[in-house]
Amino acid sequence: MSELDRKVTAEFSGYTVRKDLVSKVKGNALVPSYVLEYLLGKYATTTDASSVQAGVERVRAILADNYVHREEANLIQSKIREKGRYQVIDKVQVALNEKLDQYEASFENLGISRVIVDSQTVRNNPKLMVTGIWCMCTLVYAYSGDPKEVPWRLHRLMPVQMSHDDRENYLAMRSRFTAEEWIDLLMQSVGFNPAQFSSRAKMLHLVRMIPFVERNYNLIELGPKGTGKSHIYSEFSPHGMLISGGEVTAAKLFVNNTTGQIGLVGFWDTVAFDEFAGKTKKADRALVDIMKNYMANKSFSRGRNTMQAEASMVFVGNTSHNVPYMLKNTDLFEELPAQYHDPAFLDRIHYYLPGWEFEQIRSEMFTSGYGFVVDYLAEILHNLRNVDYGSAFERYFTLSPSLSTRDKDGVRKTFSGLMKLIYPSGEATMDEMEPLLRCAVEGRKRVKDQLCRIDSTMAEVDFSYTRAGVAEPIVVHTLEENDYPELYWRGRLEDYADDGNALKPEQSSVISAALEKTSDTTVSEIDGSITPIPVQSQTISRPESVASAVQSMTVLQPKLSRIERAAAAAREGRLEFSEDQLGVTYNKLFCAFVAGAHHITLKDPYIRKPYQIRNLTEFLETVLNYTDRGEEAQVHLVTGYTDEQHIDNQIEDLNRVQSVFDQLGITFTYEFSDTGHDRSIVTDTGWIITLGRGLDIFQPYDSDWLNPLTRQQRLRRVKEFSVIYQRIQPKS
Known part of the structure; x- marks a missing residue:
């Protein structure tokens, strides 16, 4: 055990589990991680090796005996009949049979339906009525002889999730950890080995968790395949729902006009759209319009009534091209379907998470250390949605006045989410808050800068902030802006050339960095020697426009690039x-x-x-x-x-x-x-x-x-x- 493991298991006894145990017990059981950790949390939360092994064997036995594999559904049905009663682990969904005035459950893997459920169970677990939840159920077989009557009886239903709010103890224990220790604990809790990740990578992983702790948070992540974009939304929390981007209707997502029943946004903390990208995909225009209103105002209207909900929206998808290609030819939203490649929709996104910065998942990235039982952590985050730390930074920092209301809202919600994850008490120093604020500003800037490419009428703003007592603003850049400055500003050169606008501070610093790169020694290995290419030195203190700056850069370039010379x-x-x-x-x-x-x-x-x-x-x-x-x-x-x-x-x-x-x-x-x-x-x-x-x-x-x-x-x-x-x- 590492020093962090020893500290975690001592301070949070009973709420932690060794994360590699999940893969040891899962086998071919197609259940979310939080279901398995719920079981491990009951039988294998100690640090004693023999006790852990005994707990693992106990969980394996429960899965072997009670988890329903679809191909074994008939066998389990037979066991219920022969034994009279039997406990199963399955995903259960309930619907109202209005003809008989009764609630009836269907079991996804077991393949049975019309199992009568009492009203109190439905009131206690409303998500049963939406897309269903994983449960441990005791079923009874009682055949009455009436062919119209279903012989299955639900004797007991227990959702696989914790229901109590342990925030008081959680906050007290947080004070005993440093920020670095706490971030590493959160990383281990979602299954990753923190030693494999940089500080920036850890922060970006935490951004993926914000929709679970922040109400009405709109996040998009586009990037290469295999980086775990959708994993956390399907495995991490029983309060999250992952759906295919092309398989949702306005009735399912918002409200069914026929029944008046509210959709997914009324029952889940987070609704994530998997495989959201794809230029050829089609989307219902009416759905897009309702979604835009909901993302902006937390409300939606279908028919006569306006309804409100708190679900955060997450959009994840794959990119087909690398970042410099997108910056040179299109924009970073290029993979979205045409109906969503819309400035009005995109302006409602609070954070663009750069999926290309995440590495593809490898075996050594996973941890064998201890972390929170994910269901315990998910319940804490669920209850922390009631607090708001969006303005906590204002005692130390002031955002640029050029930011629009939506820009500031995006920054504040991201900052609030990160505070609740890392400093859940809401108390942090100026130096502790600043990295969170920079991260929040960067994600919203990524959205806005791309919007300016897509919509020429969109006004550019200065993404900077000032520290209390300091007059000089601190400009925030995206990483791709620093890496590819000549491509990042490509779309706006003509406008500046025409009207002669002065260069903004953030653009000036990026152009200066590009000029420094231009004057570097160029290395050619064609003949095995290092050949300095003389470049005329020139200083541009404040060019009149971006266009003039880039023209100056062009003058400084050698006539042939290194690639052309090669x-x-x-x-x-x-x-x-x-x-x-x-x-x-x-x-x-x-x-x-x-x-x-x-x-x-x-x-x-x-x-x-x-x-x-x-x-x-x-x-x-x-x-x-x-x-x-x-x-x-x-x-x-x-x-x-x-x-x-x-x-x-x-x-x-x-x-x-x-x-x-x-x-x-x-x-x-x-x-x-x-x-x-x-x-x-x-x-x-x-x-x-x-x-x-x-x-x-x-x-x-x-x-x-x-x-x-x-x-x-x-x-x-x-x-x-x-x-x-x-x-x-x-x-x-």
């Missing part, structure tokens, strides 16, 4: 290298031929072992260095399987490479071929490189990270090999 050096021919030769690098061998390429196919049957996977990553680094980040580069690998004993490791390593380079703008895919033997690189710029040894050109070396050979290919000795470069017809 491509110009490509020649047909053959190169041979002798055994033990030094100074050979992938940059020397390949940069001229992959420069500016959009599609590259690498055939090498021996990308199998760890050192060969490393060769692959170093080749992808060359592609990264010599392709345009504003365009997308796709690299497809055709390789062979390793032996059966190590095939899982090979696939896991290739998936990790895929995840890492996807974040950097290189789309890496792979396939396996049993018959492939040739080794080559083919580019859409018209080159085929025949590789005698494939990428495996280096002799074995000590891969200890202290060894400079691990970082500098030119220091490694090579095996004897040859390379042939041929010009072919480039793809159109």
